[in-house]
Amino acid sequence: MTNYHALTQAEAVEYAHGIEDVFPDGAQLKSREIGDGNLNLVFHISDPASGRALILKQALPYAKVIGESVPLTLDRVRIECEALRIQGELCPDLTPKVYAYEPDLALMVMEDLSDHIVMRRGLMERGRYPLFAGHIGSFLARTLFFTSDLAMDQQEKKLRVKSFINPELCNITEDLILYAPYTKSRMNIFEPHIRDAVERIWADKELHLEVTLLREKFLTKAQALLHGDLHTDNIFIKPDSTKVIDPEFAYYGPMGFDIGTVIANLLLNYSGQEGWSTDTLERTDYRRYLLDTVHDLWTQFELQFRELWNGHAADRMAKTRGYQDLYVARLLQDTIGFAGVIMLCRVHGFIHVADIDHIEDAAARERAQRIALEIGVALIKRNRSARSIEEVLDIALKAVN
Amino acid sequence: MTNYHALTQAEAVEYAHGIEDVFPDGAQLKSREIGDGNLNLVFHISDPASGRALILKQALPYAKVIGESVPLTLDRVRIECEALRIQGELCPDLTPKVYAYEPDLALMVMEDLSDHIVMRRGLMERGRYPLFAGHIGSFLARTLFFTSDLAMDQQEKKLRVKSFINPELCNITEDLILYAPYTKSRMNIFEPHIRDAVERIWADKELHLEVTLLREKFLTKAQALLHGDLHTDNIFIKPDSTKVIDPEFAYYGPMGFDIGTVIANLLLNYSGQEGWSTDTLERTDYRRYLLDTVHDLWTQFELQFRELWNGHAADRMAKTRGYQDLYVARLLQDTIGFAGVIMLCRVHGFIHVADIDHIEDAAARERAQRIALEIGVALIKRNRSARSIEEVLDIALKAVN
Structure with a gap:
């Protein structure tokens, strides 16, 4: 996990640009952090012009709710991704789509559910x-x-x-x-x-x-x-x-x-x-x-x-x-x-x-x-x-x- | 598991010579295969002069009892060794001693129990x-x-x-x-x-x-x-x-x-x-x-x-x-x-x-x-x-x- 670092807003936007088939080329993306902040960073990244958006979620290596003193393995992102994959196969309409998973950064990119x-x-x-x-x-x-x-x-x-x-x-x-x-x-x-x-x-x-x-x-x-x-x-x-x-x-x-x-x-x-x-x-x-x-x-x-x-x-x-x-x-x-x-x-x-x-x-x-x-x-x-x-x-x- | 091959009697004896603190230097070792033959080769290797002996057990990559058509992973030797280690720590008098474990060959060497x-x-x-x-x-x-x-x-x-x-x-x-x-x-x-x-x-x-x-x-x-x-x-x-x-x-x-x-x-x-x-x-x-x-x-x-x-x-x-x-x-x-x-x-x-x-x-x-x-x-x-x-x-x- 040597390449891990918590993404800045700008890096999150840059990463989102690389996801295929979500945003039009050259889209001007906006980002806001919307996590409840317990265990993860959650960025909502959107293109106001096309109305398209996605969620970029990155695990933090500690539990914020209890303070930085409680470390947590980033392996939980693998577990979450794998569970979403299995749930998505069994219940495609009830599970958000996952667009990308980056083990080194403990991050994944998934469907925006802002209409819910x-x-x-x-x-x-x-x-x-x-x-x-x-x-x-x-x-x-x-x-x-x-x-x-x-x-x-x-x-x-x-x-x-x-x-x-x-x-x-x-x-x-x-x-x-x-x-x-x-x-x-x-x-x-x-x-x-x-x-x-x-x-x-x-x-x-x-x-x-x-x-x-x-x-x-x-x-x-x-x-x-x-x-x-x-x-x-x-x-x-x-x-x-x-x-x-x-x-x-x-x-x-x-x-x-x-x-x-x-x-x-x-x-x-x-x-x-x-x-x-x-x-x-x-x-x-x-x-x-x-x-x-x-x-x-x-x-x-x-x-x-x-x-x-x-x-x-x-x-x-x-x-x-x-x-x-x-x-x-x-x-x-x-x-x-x-x-x-x-x-x-x-x-x-x-x-x-x-x-x-x-x-x-x-x-x-x-x-x-x-x-x-x-x-x-x-x-x-x-x-x-x-x-x-x-x-x-x-x-x-x-x-x- | 690329180095795996089933040991011959001669190879088993050679391997046994390398185990420390069991046989005297230059011992003339005898070997016989004593497995019930279901899943493993079991060699009893002894030195008649000193009366010392050990057991060399090697897992076979198939279940002999059902025929060679049923493959079995050699990982079971790891499991057996690890279980013996845990049981040995908890019940030293009730568990045979393990002298060596060779993952590549799926073999382990342990205490002879011929007096039982x-x-x-x-x-x-x-x-x-x-x-x-x-x-x-x-x-x-x-x-x-x-x-x-x-x-x-x-x-x-x-x-x-x-x-x-x-x-x-x-x-x-x-x-x-x-x-x-x-x-x-x-x-x-x-x-x-x-x-x-x-x-x-x-x-x-x-x-x-x-x-x-x-x-x-x-x-x-x-x-x-x-x-x-x-x-x-x-x-x-x-x-x-x-x-x-x-x-x-x-x-x-x-x-x-x-x-x-x-x-x-x-x-x-x-x-x-x-x-x-x-x-x-x-x-x-x-x-x-x-x-x-x-x-x-x-x-x-x-x-x-x-x-x-x-x-x-x-x-x-x-x-x-x-x-x-x-x-x-x-x-x-x-x-x-x-x-x-x-x-x-x-x-x-x-x-x-x-x-x-x-x-x-x-x-x-x-x-x-x-x-x-x-x-x-x-x-x-x-x-x-x-x-x-x-x-x-x-x-x-x-x-x-």
């Missing part, structure tokens, strides 16, 4: 995306099924596990999502007004056992190639299109982690509605939409996953009577458990969500935080006995009534 | 090894605990998973142990007199579901660095010493596979006693010894595993209340299930055991085969509900009464 908005923002504005459940259900079903032992040559799958060993990024999840929120750690950030609820979580031994079992799955269960970070900031959306970005946390893990991450983020917005509308009817109505989306997402996922299994399973024992039902039942349980841990870490852990943190009224924000914590704890405690997605909706409804 | 006998032979002669249960319990507890997420730096463990990705050797287990015996496959070899029992296994849907779940664990559960082939031909023994050899199947898998393999091989010998003694009292007495050994082995394993956990767990959530008990309970269940599948494949699958196949009397051999199949099927069906090792003993006793 970040889904978290969309939900905070009470946007409705009737195609979303089907799109993301399909993304989950196809990426998880086709990268698993159910569908792949099982010896090829082992080589893929090897190429997606991703210690540093997994470590972030293992620490910040699956450990710190359950202990009095400096990595937890929360407002004093919810300290009582957080302390109950720190003291809840039944909860800790469930989290430990989920964490064990994250550490050991090489079930499918996960996106690994499928929250609503990593989903770009417009009414007729959904794009999943940023799979730099990709690794072989338990399928339920990805499905649970999407559901958790819908339920975090559901909790946050406490602060986004004072009109009770409007709030109830949008929450109903969010729960319908959770329900449809799981239903679409399950339907497509079972169809793929029936039509495309390569595993010679996949047709064993009872196996598919048991597999899907355990998937739902993992999904519910991981949804719970992801909700909690986003309320009192290290990285929060705007759906709740940006609520201006302190009392409403506190109510939202308490609702999210209540749902998260209930999902985690229910996970091993859960039998249907309706239980998730019941838990969510109970928390606001 | 192959444990399968020892059991067929009704030998008793009172230290065995403690030795192998310790080997299993230490190698499985210290290579797992419970004890290792969890990011280092991921790199170790990567270096032990072992597709070809795992494929042998996945095909010959975890698939073929449950289907009418040409990879099954059995005598016509047990066809009815084998056909019942092929038709037993309840059994197939359990095997499919165990197979899924073998495919996905990266719990600890397994030996991967811990049968009694890979254990060298004498009254005061036990050595575990040949970890070329090593990979990160479910701990219960290794423990179950040892137990299965004790129970295969237990089944075979039908043909090794016509004295009922003697037979019953030796079977009691074998069941005591199964019981002690599990008990020793559990005791040491729990002690290591209490004293050496690095995982920050390992102390979570209830986790250790649940972990050990699931380990026992996996152990019982894998013991069952290993028994079955050794009766009607591709590779049999001498404990049963070498029984000369056809009626006794048939009885032994039927006992082993009955125990194997019962263990598999019991696995998910099992609560104690006594259930294994009950199943074994019932099969001979």
Whole structure:
């Protein structure tokens, strides 16, 4: 990695000129840095004349969010590129195109999605995306099924596990999502007004056992190639299109982690509605939409996953009577458990969500935080006995009534 | 691997001369090929004058057992060496010493164990090894605990998973142990007199579901660095010493596979006693010894595993209340299930055991085969509900009464 250096704006523009078939010859390119700045530089490079644009993303060799003292390997760009390639083959309409990848500079160039908005923002504005459940259900079903032992040559799958060993990024999840929120750690950030609820979580031994079992799955269960970070900031959306970005946390893990991450983020917005509308009817109505989306997402996922299994399973024992039902039942349980841990870490852990943190009224924000914590704890405690997605909706409804 | 060629006897001797600190200068070395010939050349090279000897083992680039048409990577020697190094650090008294490793020639040189006998032979002669249960319990507890997420730096463990990705050797287990015996496959070899029992296994849907779940664990559960082939031909023994050899199947898998393999091989010998003694009292007495050994082995394993956990767990959530008990309970269940599948494949699958196949009397051999199949099927069906090792003993006793 001797040739690596962080690009200047000017260098980014120069590099973008070299990408074929995007900009007209002699285009006057403009550039702005649009990264959220945690782990990467992200340049949006556009030609105002033709209206064309692309994204140039370069990994930084440290985690900016924690300070330069936390180094991160640049290998994550290889992992992200390779994951985008696989996701793009399986779900071409749901994955941004990659135009170039430069290992030495840890950079890649990809499709501009400026005509989409970040889904978290969309939900905070009470946007409705009737195609979303089907799109993301399909993304989950196809990426998880086709990268698993159910569908792949099982010896090829082992080589893929090897190429997606991703210690540093997994470590972030293992620490910040699956450990710190359950202990009095400096990595937890929360407002004093919810300290009582957080302390109950720190003291809840039944909860800790469930989290430990989920964490064990994250550490050991090489079930499918996960996106690994499928929250609503990593989903770009417009009414007729959904794009999943940023799979730099990709690794072989338990399928339920990805499905649970999407559901958790819908339920975090559901909790946050406490602060986004004072009109009770409007709030109830949008929450109903969010729960319908959770329900449809799981239903679409399950339907497509079972169809793929029936039509495309390569595993010679996949047709064993009872196996598919048991597999899907355990998937739902993992999904519910991981949804719970992801909700909690986003309320009192290290990285929060705007759906709740940006609520201006302190009392409403506190109510939202308490609702999210209540749902998260209930999902985690229910996970091993859960039998249907309706239980998730019941838990969510109970928390606001 | 351009320099690779299979060594002649003369070349093996020349190579052995170069190993330091084994033979006196100018020793007149003798060599004989002692491999079972499946996957490797094995030369025993000795100096009759000093009584010193060593083993030179070279991997062949194909599986001789199936014919030269099945190529195998020579990378398995790297895996075997690396596994022996790790096992040797954790259990120096139970692992042969490695003197040299030559990657280009896919060969390694190690300690001669001629003063030990192959444990399968020892059991067929009704030998008793009172230290065995403690030795192998310790080997299993230490190698499985210290290579797992419970004890290792969890990011280092991921790199170790990567270096032990072992597709070809795992494929042998996945095909010959975890698939073929449950289907009418040409990879099954059995005598016509047990066809009815084998056909019942092929038709037993309840059994197939359990095997499919165990197979899924073998495919996905990266719990600890397994030996991967811990049968009694890979254990060298004498009254005061036990050595575990040949970890070329090593990979990160479910701990219960290794423990179950040892137990299965004790129970295969237990089944075979039908043909090794016509004295009922003697037979019953030796079977009691074998069941005591199964019981002690599990008990020793559990005791040491729990002690290591209490004293050496690095995982920050390992102390979570209830986790250790649940972990050990699931380990026992996996152990019982894998013991069952290993028994079955050794009766009607591709590779049999001498404990049963070498029984000369056809009626006794048939009885032994039927006992082993009955125990194997019962263990598999019991696995998910099992609560104690006594259930294994009950199943074994019932099969001979």
